[in-house]
Amino acid sequence: QKTKEGFFSRITKAIAGKSTVDEEVLDNLEEALVSADVGIETTVQIIERIEKRVKQDKYVNTAELNNLLQQEIEAILVDAPEQNYKDFDIPEGKKPYVILVVGVNGVGKTTTIGKLAHNYKKAGKQVILGAADTFRAAAVDQLTIWSERVGVSIVKQAMGSDPSAVAYDTVQSAIAKNADVAIIDTAGRLHNKAHLMDELSKIRRVIQKLIPQAPHEVMLVLDGSTGQNAVEQAKQFTATTDVSAISITKLDGTAKGGVVLAIANQFKIPVKYIGVGEKIDDLIIFDKHEFVDSLFKLG
Amino acid sequence: MFNSLSEKLESAFKNLRGEARINDLNVANTVKDIRRALIDADVNFKIAKEFTDKVKEKAVGEKVINAISPGQLMVKIVKDELTELMGGTEAQFNITGNPAIILIAGLQGSGKTTFTGKLAHYLKTKKGKSPLLVAADIYRPAAIDQLTVLAEQVGVDIYSERENKDAVAIAQNAIKEAKAKNKNVIIIDTAGRLAIDEAMMTEVANIKQAVNPAEILFVVDSMTGQDAVNTAKAFNDRLDFSGVVLTKLDGDTRGGAALSIKYTVNKPIKFVSSGEKMDTLDVFYPERMAQRILGMGDITTLVEKA
Numbered sequence: 001q002k003t004k005e006g007f008f009s010r011i012t013k014a015i016a017g018k019s020t021v022d023e024e025v026l027d028n029l030e031e032a033l034v035s036a037d038v039g040i041e042t043t044v045q046i047i048e049r050i051e052k053r054v055k056q057d058k059y060v061n062t063a064e065l066n067n068l069l070q071q072e073i074e075a076i077l078v079d080a081p082e083q084n085y086k087d088f089d090i091p092e093g094k095k096p097y098v099i100l101v102v103g104v105n106g107v108g109k110t111t112t113i114g115k116l117a118h119n120y121k122k123a124g125k126q127v128i129l130g131a132a133d134t135f136r137a138a139a140v141d142q143l144t145i146w147s148e149r150v151g152v153s154i155v156k157q158a159m160g161s162d163p164s165a166v167a168y169d170t171v172q173s174a175i176a177k178n179a180d181v182a183i184i185d186t187a188g189r190l191h192n193k194a195h196l197m198d199e200l201s202k203i204r205r206v207i208q209k210l211i212p213q214a215p216h217e218v219m220l221v222l223d224g225s226t227g228q229n230a231v232e233q234a235k236q237f238t239a240t241t242d243v244s245a246i247s248i249t250k251l252d253g254t255a256k257g258g259v260v261l262a263i264a265n266q267f268k269i270p271v272k273y274i275g276v277g278e279k280i281d282d283l284i285i286f287d288k289h290e291f292v293d294s295l296f297k298l299g
Numbered sequence: 300m301f302n303s304l305s306e307k308l309e310s311a312f313k314n315l316r317g318e319a320r321i322n323d324l325n326v327a328n329t330v331k332d333i334r335r336a337l338i339d340a341d342v343n344f345k346i347a348k349e350f351t352d353k354v355k356e357k358a359v360g361e362k363v364i365n366a367i368s369p370g371q372l373m374v375k376i377v378k379d380e381l382t383e384l385m386g387g388t389e390a391q392f393n394i395t396g397n398p399a400i401i402l403i404a405g406l407q408g409s410g411k412t413t414f415t416g417k418l419a420h421y422l423k424t425k426k427g428k429s430p431l432l433v434a435a436d437i438y439r440p441a442a443i444d445q446l447t448v449l450a451e452q453v454g455v456d457i458y459s460e461r462e463n464k465d466a467v468a469i470a471q472n473a474i475k476e477a478k479a480k481n482k483n484v485i486i487i488d489t490a491g492r493l494a495i496d497e498a499m500m501t502e503v504a505n506i507k508q509a510v511n512p513a514e515i516l517f518v519v520d521s522m523t524g525q526d527a528v529n530t531a532k533a534f535n536d537r538l539d540f541s542g543v544v545l546t547k548l549d550g551d552t553r554g555g556a557a558l559s560i561k562y563t564v565n566k567p568i569k570f571v572s573s574g575e576k577m578d579t580l581d582v583f584y585p586e587r588m589a590q591r592i593l594g595m596g597d598i599t600t601l602v603e604k605a
C-alpha cells in the first residue's frame with residue numbers, strides 16, 4: 001500500500017548510508033507512535049527496546065528494522081486467552097454464556113452488542129439481549145431495534161427501573177429458555193463517578209445469584225478515537241468489573257486506536273473485537289498483525 | 300499517571316533554580332518535559348512541538364528577577380500562552396434570524412443529541428427563546444425517540460418525519476413549521492458521521508446550504524486523542540463551522556484536544572458540556588481549560604515549591 005510506504009520510506013531515507021539507527025529514525029518512529037495515540041510512556045519503552053536490539057544486532061537495514069518494529073510492538077499486545085473453541089461458539093459448560101458490556105458514554109456499546117448478537121446468531125446460537133441501560137433517553141428503544149434487526153429476543157423493563165433487576169431477568173430468562181448467550185447492555189458511565197461504577201458491581205453481584213461464574217465475559221468498549229484517557233477507563237472499569245476483553249470501535253475513521261498498546265502494556269487485557277462501521281456486519285475479530293500494520297499507515 | 304507531570308516538571312524546575320537568566324541550555328529539559336506533559340494531555344504531537352518552541356523563544360533571555368524563580372517564570376509563560384491560545388476574542392453566540400437556525404454536527408457518539416437538548420434548555424431558560432428541535436438524524440436506531448424524550452424533558456417542541464429519508468428536506472420543512480408555530484430558534488440535530496465518509500459529509504454540507512444557519516456547532520468529545528486535528532479540519536473544510544462544543548468534561552480527561560482544535564481551525568469554543576442532565580451546559584472559560592490541560596492543580600503547588 002502507498003500509505004504504508006510513506007512512513008517506511010522516511011525511515012529508509014533516514015538510515016540510508018548509515019550503519020546505525022540514528023536520532024532521526026527514532027524521532028520519526030516516535031512521531032508515528034505518538035500520533036497514533038500510543039502515548040509517551042509506551043512509545044519511549046518501544047524506542048528503548050528498538051535501540052537495544054539495534055545495538056545488539058549491529059547493522060540493521062530498513063527491511064529488518066520494519067520487522068523488528070512489528071515484533072516489538074506485537075509483543076506488547078497480549079493474546080486472548082487460549083481459545084479451544086471456535087469464534088462465536090461458547091465454551092463447554094458455560095451455558096448461558098453471559099456477556100456484560102460496559103464503557104463510558106457514546107463509545108458504541110449498544111451497537112457492538114447488536115453486531116455481536118448477529119455473529120452469535122449466524123454461528124447458530126440462541127441469543128438474548130438485556131436492556132439494562134434504563135437511563136439514557138431511548139436506550140431501550142435503540143436496543144429493541146437492534147434485537148429486531150438481528151432477530152433475537154430482548155428482555156426489558158420500563159425506563160428508570162433498576163438495571164440490576166433487568167440484568168437478573170435477562171439471565172433468568174436465558175436459563176429458562178435454554179439460550180446459549182445472554183448479552184447485557186449497560187448505560188454509558190464515566191469511570192470517575194463512583195456511584196455509577198458501584199451500580200456495575202451490583203449488576204455483577206445480582207447476576208451471580210443465578211450463575212456464580214457469571215458474567216463469563218466483561219467486555220469493555222473503547223472508542224478508537226479516544227486519547228490517553230482510555231488508560232484511566234481501563235483502570236477504573238477493571239477495578240470494578242474485572243474486565244476480561246476489550247472491543248475498540250470506530251476504527252473505520254482515521255484514528256488509529258494506538259492507545260490499546262498502552263493499555264495492553266499496563267493491564268494485559270486482550271483486545272477481542274474491533275468495530276469498523278455502524279452496520280450489522282461491521283465487527284471484526286481482532287488481528288494483532290493487521291492492527292500493528294495499520295498503526296503505521298499515514299493518513 | 301497524572302502525577303508524572305508534576306514530578307517531571309518539578310525535577311526539571313530544580314535544574315533551573317539559581318540561574319539568573321533562562322537560556323537555551325538550562326531551559327531545554329524543561330521544554331521537553333512540558334511538551335511531553337502536553338502530549339500526555341492529548342495535545343497533538345506537532346502542535347505540542349510548535350507550542351513549546353514558541354514558549355521557549357519567549358522564555359530565553361528573560362531575566363529572572365529575585366522575587367520569582369526561573370521555574371515560576373516558565374510556568375507563568377506557559378500558562379499565559381496557553382490561555383491566550385485557547386481564548387482570543389470573546390465568542391458571541393449568534394441567534395439572529397427568525398427563526399435563528401443552529402446546525403449541530405460531529406462524529407458518532409460525541410454528544411450532539413444531548414447537547415441539542417441542553418442548548419434548547421439554555422436558550423429557553425436563559426435567553427427567553429422558544430426553540431424547536433429538529434430530528435435530522437435519519438440513520439441511528441431510535442435517534443428520533445431519543446430527541447423526543449429530551450425535548451419533553453426540557454419542555455420544547457420537536458419536528459420529525461419518521462418516514463422521510465431526506466435530511467435536507469426535513470430541515471427545510473422544519474423552518475416552515477417554526478414559522479407557522481412562532482418558534483424563534485430551531486436547532487437541527489444531525490446524525491454522527493466520519494470526516495472521511497464522503498456521502499455523509501455531503502449530506503450535512505447540503506443541509507447547511509439549504510437552511511443557511513446562523514451558527515454551525517462542531518460537537519467534540521473532550522476525550523478525543525491525536526486524531527482531533529484531522530477531524531476538526533475536515534469538518535471545518537466542509538462546513539466552515541462557527542464554533543466548537545466540548546462534551547463530557549465531567550470526566551477526568553485533560554482535554555488537550557481542545558487546544559489542538561483551536562490551534563488548527565482557530566474557531567472559538569462556545570460551550571462546554573459536562574453531564575447527562577439537561578442543565579449541565581456552560582460557556583467556555585479559556586483560563587480554566589488552560590489550567591486543566593496543564594493539570595494546574597499540580598502547577599499551582601509547583602509554583603509554591605519552585
Ligand SMILES: Nc1nc2c(ncn2[C@@H]2O[C@H](COP(=O)(O)OP(=O)(O)OP(=O)(O)O)[C@@H](O)[C@H]2O)c(=O)[nH]1
Binds near residue numbers: 111250275493
Ligand atoms: N463509524 C462507526 N460508528 C460506530 C461504530 N460503533 C458505533 N458507532 C456509532 O457510534 C454512536 C454511538 O453508539 P452506541 O452504540 O449508541 O454507543 P453506546 O456506548 O451504547 O452509547 P451510550 O449508551 O449512550 O453510552 C452511534 O451513532 C453508532 O452508530 C463503529 O465501529 N464505527
Ligand SMILES: Nc1nc2c(ncn2[C@@H]2O[C@H](COP(=O)(O)OP(=O)(O)OP(=O)(O)O)[C@@H](O)[C@H]2O)c(=O)[nH]1
Binds near residue numbers: 407
Ligand atoms: N457524562 C457525560 N455524558 C454525556 C455528555 N454529553 C453527552 N453524553 C452522553 O454521551 C452519550 C452519547 O451522547 P449523544 O448525545 O447520543 O451523542 P450523539 O453525538 O448524538 O451520538 P450519535 O447521534 O450516535 O452520533 C450519551 O450516553 C449521552 O448521555 C456529557 O457532557 N457528559
Ligand SMILES: [Mg+2]
Binds near residue numbers: 133
Ligand atoms: Mg448504549
Ligand SMILES: [Mg+2]
Binds near residue numbers: 413436442489490
Ligand atoms: Mg445523536
